[in-house]
Amino acid sequence: MEPLLLPSIPDLHTIGVYEANGGYTMLRKALAMKPEEVTEEVKKSGLRGRGGACFPTGLKWTFMPKKSEKPTYLCINGDESEPGTFKDRQIFEFNPHLLIEGAVIAAYAMGAHTIYLYVRGEYNRWIRMVQKAVDDAAAKGYLGKGILGSEFSADFYLHRGAGAYICGEESALMNSLEGKRGYPRVKPPFPAQYGLWGCPTTINNVETIANVPVILRLGAEAYAKIGAPKHPGPILVGVSGHVNKPGVYEMPTGVLLTEIIERHAGGVPGGKKIKAVIPGGSSTMILRGDQLEGVAMDADSLKAAGSSVGTAGLIVMDEDTDLIRVITRITKFYYHESCGQCTPCREGTGWMLKILKRFESGEGRREDIDLLLDVANNIEGNTICALGDAAAWPVQSMIRRFRDEFEARVTGGAVGVERGVPVAG
Amino acid sequence: MFSEKSLQRLEELKSRYQQPQAVMLEALWMWQEEHGWISEEGIAAVAGNLGVPVHDVYGVVTFYTMYNRQPVGRHKIEVCTNVSCMLRGSDRILRHLQDRLGIAPGETTPDRRFTLVEAECLGACGGAPMMQIGDDFHEGLDPDRVDRILSKLA
Numbered sequence: 019m020e021p022l023l024l025p026s027i028p029d030l031h032t033i034g035v036y037e038a039n040g041g042y043t044m045l046r047k048a049l050a051m052k053p054e055e056v057t058e059e060v061k062k063s064g065l066r067g068r069g070g071a072c073f074p075t076g077l078k079w080t081f082m083p084k085k086s087e088k089p090t091y092l093c094i095n096g097d098e099s100e101p102g103t104f105k106d107r108q109i110f111e112f113n114p115h116l117l118i119e120g121a122v123i124a125a126y127a128m129g130a131h132t133i134y135l136y137v138r139g140e141y142n143r144w145i146r147m148v149q150k151a152v153d154d155a156a157a158k159g160y161l162g163k164g165i166l167g168s169e170f171s172a173d174f175y176l177h178r179g180a181g182a183y184i185c186g187e188e189s190a191l192m193n194s195l196e197g198k199r200g201y202p203r204v205k206p207p208f209p210a211q212y213g214l215w216g217c218p219t220t221i222n223n224v225e226t227i228a229n230v231p232v233i234l235r236l237g238a239e240a241y242a243k244i245g246a247p248k249h250p251g252p253i254l255v256g257v258s259g260h261v262n263k264p265g266v267y268e269m270p271t272g273v274l275l276t277e278i279i280e281r282h283a284g285g286v287p288g289g290k291k292i293k294a295v296i297p298g299g300s301s302t303m304i305l306r307g308d309q310l311e312g313v314a315m316d317a318d319s320l321k322a323a324g325s326s327v328g329t330a331g332l333i334v335m336d337e338d339t340d341l342i343r344v345i346t347r348i349t350k351f352y353y354h355e356s357c358g359q360c361t362p363c364r365e366g367t368g369w370m371l372k373i374l375k376r377f378e379s380g381e382g383r384r385e386d387i388d389l390l391l392d393v394a395n396n397i398e399g400n401t402i403c404a405l406g407d408a409a410a411w412p413v414q415s416m417i418r419r420f421r422d423e424f425e426a427r428v429t430g431g432a433v434g435v436e437r438g439v440p441v442a443g
Numbered sequence: 444m445f446s447e448k449s450l451q452r453l454e455e456l457k458s459r460y461q462q463p464q465a466v467m468l469e470a471l472w473m474w475q476e477e478h479g480w481i482s483e484e485g486i487a488a489v490a491g492n493l494g495v496p497v498h499d500v501y502g503v504v505t506f507y508t509m510y511n512r513q514p515v516g517r518h519k520i521e522v523c524t525n526v527s528c529m530l531r532g533s534d535r536i537l538r539h540l541q542d543r544l545g546i547a548p549g550e551t552t553p554d555r556r557f558t559l560v561e562a563e564c565l566g567a568c569g570g571a572p573m574m575q576i577g578d579d580f581h582e583g584l585d586p587d588r589v590d591r592i593l594s595k596l597a
Contacts, residue, residue, distance in 0.1 A: 142578045264569040
């Protein structure tokens, strides 16, 4: 497939090159359509959110009220903090105008006149790059009052975060944007009814919005034929860990994980076996290396395999990997990032970390395995936002699929295994 | 006190939002860029500028990890040790920095040149192991490369 989101055209990030390659013509096309026709096209394309939840984008847009006495907002989520995820930064750097064009089209479809792009604070260099693109787009009349001679106006503002994973959760993002602690909100009410300052708001991921001009260019029907039928389109897959060529690769959805690892990412160094993969960022359930056969990067396939697409951040671990260290590090992350509102998550992540540290040092007790599972089960589903689930799933799946690794670290250990020595296999 | 330029910029930014409090994170960024860290004076200045209680600003400052609540060195080195970096040897990078600088994570060198911090995932997993210094990402690190990068910093 020819790359659609990140085509290899030199200097595509500059407005002149972007225009010379057909840039902003889809905005012109959209402005000649009725807003609901644009939404209908996105609905028909089958595009599903690329921020982790895979929710149908067009459907989400229809939740916005047709008529609103209050202002309505489009928020773009560029918080990108899920461990293993580094794809939106590629769009900021190499194709920022595609994001801006998609944002204006989306705002037009939903009748929003203000667009906020929330970007994690650590990406300050990339914030400056996107700001330059926004300034250039505004100077050419693609943003601001009466866009391209139409009656539609929209402003585009960048908003810098300050270091908090939880602000990638959409309601926490809105609170953060309002200048508050990034606490997730109880839902309902959903953002389309009660979002920023209580006004109708839609939050979409950066990559999701970048797909919008592509849909209009190809047409919804052709777009829907790319990749997996129920989860179509191009997808940016970030591959990290034990591969020869880590990086972000654009491909259609539905490519086999083994093909992504072997063909795109150059295989595992030293030809080692794959012990495990995390398919979609640290929150998604870990898979055993011996269960990857036939599993593809799309929502249905990964669900059937007992995991999920998440943000398509594929983390590969070779046969020598100490998975107890991996799960301890991941759990430390969620403990650090829990916002502290809900007791199960605030306390539970700490308890899980404490138990895991015992295993890490080879001092786990046999009953700790079930205790750990019990704590994880009591976090899952019992919190305001999905961070609780995100902390529980890696632990639950690690115990389910690699119970032997825990048993080998129990005090006294399994037969023939010394205390505290990492176990392969 | 904010500089005259920052005060002007803050007023300009407030026009982008329904409520002035939305400028909170940016106001704190500005204070940190001007003063290096966010003191009690900084918290009071932001509260005064936005017309919100001091405790609201305090709540925000303590929630986000990028605000320095105490003075830091000229270069703040943040080493990612999350899973993708860990798999590719971030331990070795962190240990090398500790040995070279003679400080533990969270500490600043006596000459106030460097502060060392262990960071959560910085979104550069494809270039692991990595560290961030100021706004710059340094990827594909090994101890020699770390040395070369540090030797270029004043």
